[in-house]
Amino acid sequence: MTLIKKTTKTLVLGVALLGLAIGASSWASARTEAQLATGHLVNKGSGQFELRSSINPMDCQATEPTPCTYQILSPDNIPAQDSYTASELEAFETNGWIEPSNTNGVYQN
Amino acid sequence: MEKHLTTVKSSIKAGTAQVWQWIIRKSRWLFQQRHWVVVYGYAFLYMFTGHNKLVNMQTFVKGNKRIPVLGQYAEFIGWGIPLLEILLAIVLVYPWRKMQRWALWTSTVLMGVFTLYIALMLLFAEKRLCHCGGVIEEMGWHTHLIFNAVWIGLGMWAIKRLKNYTI
Numbered sequence: 101m102t103l104i105k106k107t108t109k110t111l112v113l114g115v116a117l118l119g120l121a122i123g124a125s126s127w128a129s130a131r132t133e134a135q136l137a138t139g140h141l142v143n144k145g146s147g148q149f150e151l152r153s154s155i156n157p158m159d160c161q162a163t164e165p166t167p168c169t170y171q172i173l174s175p176d177n178i179p180a181q182d183s184y185t186a187s188e189l190e191a192f193e194t195n196g197w198i199e200p201s202n203t204n205g206v207y208q209n
Numbered sequence: 210m211e212k213h214l215t216t217v218k219s220s221i222k223a224g225t226a227q228v229w230q231w232i233i234r235k236s237r238w239l240f241q242q243r244h245w246v247v248v249y250g251y252a253f254l255y256m257f258t259g260h261n262k263l264v265n266m267q268t269f270v271k272g273n274k275r276i277p278v279l280g281q282y283a284e285f286i287g288w289g290i291p292l293l294e295i296l297l298a299i300v301l302v303y304p305w306r307k308m309q310r311w312a313l314w315t316s317t318v319l320m321g322v323f324t325l326y327i328a329l330m331l332l333f334a335e336k337r338l339c340h341c342g343g344v345i346e347e348m349g350w351h352t353h354l355i356f357n358a359v360w361i362g363l364g365m366w367a368i369k370r371l372k373n374y375t376i
Binding site: 106107110113114118122125126128176 | 261
């Protein structure tokens with residue numbers, strides 16, 4: 101009887117621990133997902149870029165000879181930031197994580 | 210009034226002493242059972258990272274493809290490692306001592322393999338890749354190496370301690 105009680109207790113503790121690990125892992129995944137950038141990077145001029153979830157090509161004003169928007173191809177590799185520099189964009193593009201649009205200019209919105 | 214206050218004060222004092230005694234008793238018990246803390250720690254760690262890799266399977270496989278030499282086995286590694294980690298976590302908490310010891314052995318060896326991978330990356334790779342799962346991925350490479358080495362040491366110590374269990 102004592103053995104059964106002890107085994108059950110150990111089993112319950114084990115299951116609870118594994119459940120806790122799954123919960124912690126799910127929470128960590130959700131947190132990471134929220135920190136990733138999805139959508140587009142838009143050219144705000146003077147070598148500054150910003151993140152947008154969706155874009156309107158009509159908002160591109162052809163004032164710069166550089167691409168107006170970039171489509172994010174690999175969100176896992178792009179961190180969500182307030183703004184991005186031209187050198188960061190260059191690195192993303194070299195790695196194939198983003199793709200430039202055909203339209204050149206500065207994004208107005 | 211003053212008598213009542215003294216009674217309340219002494220009750221609080223006695224209660225606090227009882228709580229402290231309970232904490233000390235439990236801490237002492239936990240210290241005696243510390244090898245089990247290692248076993249359950251491994252179980253938690255492997256379930257956490259295994260589940261995280263399964264949930265983010267696409268990213269994990271994609272990342273594996275970029276690892277030199279191992280890249281060709283990306284799919285196999287992608288499924289194999291998390292499934293092995295989850296299996297080990299389950300066996301580690303299963304109350305059958307012989308199986309637990311075997312699982313702890315395998316867990317420690319697997320941790321050794323991960324540590325070797327990190328060491329090789331630190332020594333030779335220009336672009337280091339780690340898809341270790343969750344918050345562990347956010348550690349620096351050197352911290353990760355130390356973290357793994359500590360777990361290997363703890364695992365070996367716990368294996369030695371578990372030798373006394375026969376059932």
